Amino acid sequence: MSKNRKKIKKYQTSNNRFKEELEPPKNISFSFKYWQSNHEKFSVRDCETTYFFTLLERLKNFSTWTVQELLSNRSSAIRCHPIGWNDTTEDGFGLPNEEQLVDTPYQLSISTSGHGRIHGFFIGDIFYIVWLDPKHLLYS
Numbered sequence: 001m002s003k004n005r006k007k008i009k010k011y012q013t014s015n016n017r018f019k020e021e022l023e024p025p026k027n028i029s030f031s032f033k034y035w036q037s038n039h040e041k042f043s044v045r046d047c048e049t050t051y052f053f054t055l056l057e058r059l060k061n062f063s064t065w066t067v068q069e070l071l072s073n074r075s076s077a078i079r080c081h082p083i084g085w086n087d088t089t090e091d092g093f094g095l096p097n098e099e100q101l102v103d104t105p106y107q108l109s110i111s112t113s114g115h116g117r118i119h120g121f122f123i124g125d126i127f128y129i130v131w132l133d134p135k136h137l138l139y140s
Contacts, residue, residue, distance in 0.1 A: 025066050026125045030059050034095060034120070034128045041089075042119075042131035042138075051134055054115050062108070067125055070108075079109035083119065088138045093119075093130045105130075107138070 036042065044051065062070060070080050083105040085091050092098055093105065102121040110116055116134035120127055131138070 028062055028065055028067055028070060029126045030063065031126050031128045034093070034130050035132075036093075036130055039131060042133050044132050044134055047134050051110075051115055054111050054113075055118075055132070058108075058110050058118075062127075067122060067127075077109065077112045079117070080106060083107055083138070089140060090138060093121075095130070107133075110134075 037044075065073075070078070073080060085105075093102065095101060101123075103123075105119065105121050106127075108118045108127075110118060116132070116136045117138065118129055119131040119133055119138060120129040122128070
């Protein structure tokens, strides 16, 4: 049995018994709760429609992965890695209580064809998107 899977009991109404099933690994979910849509540097207002289709396809694809699969993937197409603020133009996301909220900031590549990056952080299996960076300006 996989270490990632837990047994759960599910109630079957047809015969009033509990059925044991394997709980599937939890995949990544995305939240825009902390998205800074009005950030001057990380605006998507002038992006072409293809940018948004590419972004949604990438998020859909990533949502079939577990956090561990994403973080351990070394593909140059994914480019998932922690953000070292000292190497960037920013010194943090600027969120209230960021020190308690953000354990490790990450960036993800949207595509290999120049659609920029997604910046945010994980809490459990949820990736909170803070900035969409279509022009890859965080490292400029």
